[in-house]
Amino acid sequence: MLFTHQTGITAKASRDAIFVTLNVNPGRHKQVRQSLKQLPEIISIMQEKFNDADLHATIAIGSEYWSQLSSQRPKLLTGFIEIDEQQAPSTPVDLALHIRSNRKDITYLLTQEIYSSLKSDTSLIDEVACFKYLDNRDLTGFVDGTENPTGENRADVALIGEEDTDFIGGSYLHLQKFIHNLDKWKTITQQNQEDIIGRTKEDNIEYASNKKSLHAHTKRASIKDEQGVSLEILRQSMPFASLQESGLMFASYCKTPNNFNLMLKSMIIGDQEGNTDHLMRYTQAVTGQAFFVPNIEWFHQL
DSSP: OOOOOOTTTTSOOOSEEEEEEEEEOTTOHHHHHHHHHHHHHHHHHHHHHTTTSOOEEEEEEETTTGGGTOSSOOTTOOOOOOSBTTTBOOOOOSEEEEEEESOHHHHHHHHHHHHHHHGGGEEEEEEEEEEOOTTTBOTTSSBOOTTOOOTTHHHHHHSOOGGGGGGTTOEEEEEEEEEEOHHHHTTSOHHHHHHHHTBOSSSOOBOOGGGSOTTOHHHHTOOBOTTSOBOOOEEOOEEEEOSSOEEEEEEEEESOSHHHHHHHHHHHTOSTTOOOOGGGGSEEEOOOEEEEEOOHHHHHTO
């Protein structure tokens, strides 16, 4: 049997995105199940109608809510691991929508279509509109996602294969909303900023390994297994901003949740000597959620 993954997992970076999180209202599980069953068709129709917009979506099920929809559980699905209550809080929700395209109006239209089918049975927790900033930079001014896998390796990193045959084509999603303290960030010199990131700002050149601080973000976010092989995630993160608040919606897709958990531990707790990621001094995670993104066939059988 062929399994079709949700295209929003692996598609290339978009210019526009919306992240929506929802909780299912008490006693409305059956209605939500029926709505979820119809969503792949809604998405497919919109993708065909606006085929020039590079429109994609992922519908993700919260780790704590999963058992309300299915008796079969992905092998590695657990809640968001709260390493630190302040720096990496756990804030579970039932459902997440990640909708993106290269046209803000089309992103909005699909979001409205999906939300309309769910809104009478759910409560809206958060809605964050994101955008491509300059040449794929974070609001700190540095290029984001440089270490992302490319080409066919994107699917290899993000999608479950034969290691969990009941959920081939699925993916583990971790979502965090970071609020940046850009006023504080702008008080330090560009050289200090580059040292904290471990990469030059203007031309995006990574420091040589022996030149990196043990506190550099690129050092702490780079993890390897016991054989020295890099453990990767596929980031689909995007910045958001208003006149009052700005930051990053960090979205990690992977065929295993372990890579994200190890990366977060390396950043927040640090190495054996306690070297942590100093970028965390200038940004604050206010949410932390773990989801599973099923294949299309899973929705059909609901």
